[in-house]
Amino acid sequence: MSFADHKKFIDEGDTVILYCTVSKMYAIDVLSQIRNKKGDMIENVFQTDFGALKVKTLIGQQYGSKVELSKGWCFVLQATPELWTQTLPHRTQIIYTPDISMILFQLDIKPGSVVIESGTGSGSLSHYFIRAVKPTGHLHTFDFHEGRTQQARDEFKSHGIDNFVTVYHRDVCELGFKDELNGCADAVFLDLPAPQIAVPHALKALKDSGGRFCSFSPCIEQSQRCCEALALHGFVEIQSMEILQIEDVVKIKTIPVLDLEFVKHKVS
Ligand SMILES: C[S@@+](CC[C@H](N)C(=O)[O-])C[C@H]1O[C@@H](n2cnc3c(N)ncnc32)[C@H](O)[C@@H]1O
Incomplete structure (x- = not known):
């Protein structure tokens, strides 16, 4: 706990x-x-x-x-979710803190938010969603790999956060999210190899009053396909972002300074 x-x-x-x-x-x-x-x-x-x-x-x-x-x-x-991301047992590739902070910010996740996520994977991102939506919001997380869903459920329970999350074993590209979640979500997040297939399902899941969608893609072609699907389904303000951690390098340069006294003397 x-x-x-x-x-x-x-x-x-x-x-x-x-x-x-x-x-x-x-x-x-x-x-x-x-x-x-x-x-x-x-x-x-x-x-x-x-x-x-x-x-x-x-x-x-x-x-x-x-x-x-x-x-x-x-x-x-x-x-904490940050320390857990650095130490958790990997079942899949995971998302790390720099990307996660931008995801939470762009999706405008706050206490009370209802969030849909797929795939659950190793549950790295899920822990941040849960912390952000607590105590009145909820995370619905989907994965088509049964072992991973069970492991995620066990972890959420042993971490004392299972009241704020429901884990579903389901292929979201083929079957979409659960019908009872239609129109419920403030935000939908995808980390899938073919996110564009799940875009129409995400649209159904988002609240009629509006909501936000984010897909995490390791390659630009995946991102392009997803952006095209989003535009086709009427999403607006579509943006692609990359989070890069860059160290500032300070270089010292000496720039010659014009000697104005000398110039004045020469002119007169
Ligand atoms: C890269 S992992 C997600 C990692 C997760 N974001 C994290 O930070 O731990 C991708 C997951 O998506 C799942 N997946 C792939 N295609 C899927 C689909 N069509 N429906 C549901 N889950 C799917 C995989 O089983 C895998 O666990």
Whole structure:
């Protein structure tokens, strides 16, 4: 129950982040015991690059504390969507924080929003949608891969955010979104190989009063096909954006300055 609200102390069952270095973080479930391959319950000892941690020692500790590992130390942090994106078990390609911040901004997601998403994938983006729509909004997320939908459901439940999300196992290109969602959505988001096929379904799902649509595409041809489908179905203000993180490079240049005193002297 660690994603739902801000917490001071760690409880058994929380998902926490072990922060060793900026590039070495681990998400772990705080379970005193786990089942081994033989099916027996054994003490849960988590291995990191900086040594082992007896997971039960985390229970009752304050979030943000420094924790001893057998060969070093780390900080134990409360999980956030940003930290989860960096540590989650990948089932698919995922969307990362820089793109996600633009997606949330452009879709105008806020508490109370109803959002439709497909595919769920590894649930990276879903966690941000859920945080943004809480406590009165809802995320409806669709994937045609059954294993991924079940894994996402299990994660949302163990993260204490399952009240704000419904996961559907469904091919949205072939079948569209659920009929009961027609006219319900403030925003539809697609991360699919052929998003243009789902555009008419997205139109049905959006509120009659208007709504926003966004599709994430790793290649320009996909993006072009989607833009064409959007224009065909009457969408307006269609834009393509790319989020690039660029480091500012400061160069020092000396520019010769005109000596006005010298020029004045020469002229007179
Ligand atoms: C790149 S992943 C999505 C990753 C997700 N945005 C994240 O940040 O974790 C794409 C997902 O779309 C699903 N998918 C592809 N075609 C689909 C379709 N027609 N209907 C439903 N899901 C589909 C795949 O199974 C896959 O899980």
